[in-house]
Amino acid sequence: MKTNKEHLVRKWLADELTEAELETFKKMDDYAMHSKIIEGAQYFKAPDVSKEANIEELYSSKGNNENTTSRKSFDYKMLFKIAATITIVLGVSYFFFLNNDQTFSTLASEKHSLELPDNSEVVLNAKSEIVFNKNEWKDKREVYLKGEAFFKVKKGSAFDVVTEKGKITVLGTQFSVKNRANFFEVICYEGLVNVKHAKDSRNLPAGSTLRIVDGITTFETVDFNRPQWLNNVSSFKSVPFYEVIKEFERQYDVTVNAENIDTKRFFTGGFVHNNMQDGLKSITLPLDLNYTIDTNKNITLRKKEE
Numbered sequence: 387m388k389t390n391k392e393h394l395v396r397k398w399l400a401d402e403l404t405e406a407e408l409e410t411f412k413k414m415d416d417y418a419m420h421s422k423i424i425e426g427a428q429y430f431k432a433p434d435v436s437k438e439a440n441i442e443e444l445y446s447s448k449g450n451n452e453n454t455t456s457r458k459s460f461d462y463k464m465l466f467k468i469a470a471t472i473t474i475v476l477g478v479s480y481f482f483f484l485n486n487d488q489t490f491s492t493l494a495s496e497k498h499s500l501e502l503p504d505n506s507e508v509v510l511n512a513k514s515e516i517v518f519n520k521n522e523w524k525d526k527r528e529v530y531l532k533g534e535a536f537f538k539v540k541k542g543s544a545f546d547v548v549t550e551k552g553k554i555t556v557l558g559t560q561f562s563v564k565n566r567a568n569f570f571e572v573i574c575y576e577g578l579v580n581v582k583h584a585k586d587s588r589n590l591p592a593g594s595t596l597r598i599v600d601g602i603t604t605f606e607t608v609d610f611n612r613p614q615w616l617n618n619v620s621s622f623k624s625v626p627f628y629e630v631i632k633e634f635e636r637q638y639d640v641t642v643n644a645e646n647i648d649t650k651r652f653f654t655g656g657f658v659h660n661n662m663q664d665g666l667k668s669i670t671l672p673l674d675l676n677y678t679i680d681t682n683k684n685i686t687l688r689k690k691e692e
Contacts, residue, residue, distance in 0.1 A: 486519060486520050486521045487517055487518070487519055488517065488518055488519070488520050489515065489516070489517045490510065490515070490516050490517075491510070491514065491515040491516075492510045492511070492512055492513060492514050492515075492533075493512070493513065493639075494512055494513055494635070494636050494637070494638075494639035495512055495636075495637060495638060495639045495659075496512055497509060497510060497511060497512065497615075497616075498510045500516075502518065502523070502527075502529070503518075503520055503523040503524075504523065504527065504540050504542060505540055506527075506537065506538060506539045506540045506545065507537070507538040508529070508535055508536070508537055508538075509535060509536045509616060510533065510534070510535050511533060511534035511535065511536075511564075511613075511615050511636075512533075512534075512636040512637055513533055513636045514531070514532060514533025514534050514535055515531070515532045515533055516529050516530065516531050516532075516535060517529065517530040518530070526546075527542070527543055527544065527545040527546065528545075528546045528547075528548060529546070529547055529548070530548050530549075531547050531548070531549050531563055531565055532549070532550075532565060533564075533565060533566065534562070534563065534564040534565070534566070534615075535547075535562065535563055536560075536561075536562045536612065536613050536616060537556075537559075537560065537561055537562070537563070538560045539556055539557075539558050539559055539560070539561075540558060541557060541558030542557070542558065543557075544556075544557060545557065545558075547563055549563065549565035549570070550565060551565055551570040551583060551598065552570060552572075552581055552582055552583035552584075553581075553582045554572055554579055554580070554581050554582075555579075555580040555582070556577060556578070556579050556580070557577070558577060559574065559575075559576050559577025559578065559579060559592075560574075560575040560576040560577065560611075560612070561573060561574045561575060561576075561577075561579050561590075562575070562613045566629070566632065568599065568600050569597075569598075569599055569629055570583065570597070570598040570599075571595065571596070571597045571598070572590060572595070572596045572597075573594075573595045573608050573613070574590045574591060574592050574593070574594055574595075575592060575593075575608070575610070575611050575612055576592050576611070577592060578590070578591055578592070581596055583598060583603075586603075593607055593608055594606070594607055594608065595607070595608050597625075599625070599626060599629070600626075604624075606623060606624070614656065615659070618658060618659035618660055619656050619657070619658055619659065620633050620634075620637060620656050620657055620659065621655070621656035622653055622654060622655060622656060623654050624652045624653075624654055625652065625653055625654075626649065626650050626651070626652060626653070627644075627647075627648070627649045627650070627651050627652070627653045627669075627673065628644070628649035628650065630653050630657075630669055631644055631649060631669075631687075634657060634665065634666075634669065637657075637659045637665075638659075638662050638665070638683075639683070640662070640683040640684070640685055641683070641684050641685065642685045642686075642687060643684065643685065643686040643687065644686075644687045646687075646688060646689065647673075647675060647687055647688070647689055651673070653669070653672070653673070655668060655669065655672055656668060657669050662679075666679075666685070670687065674689065674690045675687050675688065675689060675690065676688045676689075676690055
């Protein structure tokens with residue numbers, strides 16, 4: 387797709403697009419940007435008259451005026467295409483420079499702490515990502531989250547955490563957000579959190595949890611004043627076992643095969659992040675499961691034989 391786009395841009399600059407290709411080009415997301423850049427490029431000054439005279443003189447020496455006109459026109463066209471191409475490159479670079487989005491992400495088995503421009507604190511759990519705009523921070527405290535993170539927000543203007551499943555708004559508080567496939571959870575540890583999901587908006591006080599799993603919303607209380615995964619322990623309360631398995635895979639960078647067991651049953655408990663054998667025992671013994679591990683860190687769960 388990228389190669390086709392570049393091909394169309396080159397033909398457009400050379401004014402060689404067919405009507406069908408032009409229609410396709412106009413439907414591209416960045417067509418408007420290209421058009422504005424070219425409009426601006428047209429205001430660049432052409433070479434001085436003295437230089438143009440030298441070129442004419444050079445062509446005249448060939449003794450072919452008709453060929454001279456064609457060659458000169460071609461050279462100016464090439465100069466414009468080169469200038470336009472350079473302008474596009476500089477324009478795109480300038481756009482990304484001004485955009486100034488900051489992105490932080492973590493791999494499996496990894497956590498990362500960072501400070502936002504207002505000294506608010508964020509800790510990312512394994513396989514998570516956060517994006518924010520440093521230049522716009524004074525006017526809009528907003529971050530985009532994929533995965534799971536704990537926030538300790540400095541008091542001030544509204545602070546928004548935007549996810550695919552909902553938006554969390556606070557003024558100054560401590561809370562965590564987990565945004566995974568078919569799983570959305572917000573836990574408020576201090577202050578008050580407003581959670582917007584679809585058309586619903588709810589205030590979540592300290593010590594409470596909002597969880598949406600496969601479209602079903604539940605509310606629970608929490609006994610901790612911060613996420614347990616900050617202490618290298620994943621804890622769960624009435625969570626489908628498949629979510630426990632996914633979290634185990636993220637924390638240990640392994641693959642778990644659970645085809646022959648019921649992964650929709652609810653699980654309450656947890657596992658440590660620094661000892662895989664202990665962690666496996668914590669999630670399998672309560673459900674009467676056995677496990678095997680091969681050399682490629684593939685884990686298979688099975689029911690205990692009667």
